[in-house]
Amino acid sequence: MELHQAMWSMKLYGDNGKEWSLEQKFDEMANAGFTGIFGSLPEREDEALWRRLMQKHPFSFGLETFPSSGLQLKEALLKAQDYNVMYVNAQVKDSFTINREAVDLIKELYETAAHFNVPFFIETHRGRITQDLLRTTEYVRAVPEMALTIDLSHYILAGEMNSFELAEPYFAELLMRTGSIHGRVTNGQQIQIHLEEQAEHPIVEHFRRWWKAGMRNWLTQAQPGDVLPFVCEIGHHYSITPQFLPSSHSSEELSDRWQQSKLLKKWAEQLWMDLQKEEQG
Numbered sequence: 001m002e003l004h005q006a007m008w009s010m011k012l013y014g015d016n017g018k019e020w021s022l023e024q025k026f027d028e029m030a031n032a033g034f035t036g037i038f039g040s041l042p043e044r045e046d047e048a049l050w051r052r053l054m055q056k057h058p059f060s061f062g063l064e065t066f067p068s069s070g071l072q073l074k075e076a077l078l079k080a081q082d083y084n085v086m087y088v089n090a091q092v093k094d095s096f097t098i099n100r101e102a103v104d105l106i107k108e109l110y111e112t113a114a115h116f117n118v119p120f121f122i123e124t125h126r127g128r129i130t131q132d133l134l135r136t137t138e139y140v141r142a143v144p145e146m147a148l149t150i151d152l153s154h155y156i157l158a159g160e161m162n163s164f165e166l167a168e169p170y171f172a173e174l175l176m177r178t179g180s181i182h183g184r185v186t187n188g189q190q191i192q193i194h195l196e197e198q199a200e201h202p203i204v205e206h207f208r209r210w211w212k213a214g215m216r217n218w219l220t221q222a223q224p225g226d227v228l229p230f231v232c233e234i235g236h237h238y239s240i241t242p243q244f245l246p247s248s249h250s251s252e253e254l255s256d257r258w259q260q261s262k263l264l265k266k267w268a269e270q271l272w273m274d275l276q277k278e279e280q281g
Helices: 022-031 044-056 070-083 099-114 133-142 153-158 168-175 203-221 257-280
Strands: 002-006 036-039 060-065 087-090 120-123 148-150 178-183 229-232
Touching (some): 022 044, 060 070, 060 229, 099 120, 133 168, 148 203, 178 203
Parallel strands (some): 002 229, 060 087
8 A cells, every 4th residue: 555645635735824845745745755756747836846856765656637528538648647647536527527428438437548558546526527436336247347546535525424325335336446545534424534643533433434545455456566545635615713814824724734645644543453453364
């Protein structure tokens, strides 16, 4: 398993009223023990610095994409060829593409990705082709090669779920297709809640159970050389603030998202180690 930090989670984060520089962000992620980063290709003005920092810290790199066609995915993957991408994550546009049209698009994307010989995962994300739990379940049934980036927070929020009995069979079916995992916890009303070291919120244990199930399913299907990315994805624009702010900054947020990311990383490591012990025992 690789522990990745989402770069957009580091946006506008800093101290003393000042955002950390890109170099400080990389240094902090390395010091915290993250093994990779997840995000978009660097902007042209940041490219030289980004490459230098990636050499300084031997991070692996997961690429985020937002395709609505095979051609768009191809263009993104062509640009990414010089960046030693470990895997590609796709939030597939858009939520109004459904049924046979959606299945055909998903198949087209996997055919495109196959030409680049890179692991390709479609994220379970609201507002995308995977808008809701039921339709995504239908898609994985129709597309055997469909591998998922699991982020069940979107379905729990979209369904305002506070009980999971009816959803569990569908969650289990999606977790069988785990290719990567995005770590975030929702309570069904807010996409992101404050997390405590002792996991005081009762919903946390559900998420840890789902993450562990995804890890276990991945292990049963993994081939030599495969990697499971666990991405800590505490979002800056998901943060709780005392008032509406057009762009949140860490000093104005009610929760420290960098500390929250490190806590998620710790939980993922614990789950992975527990799973390894179970497999050995």
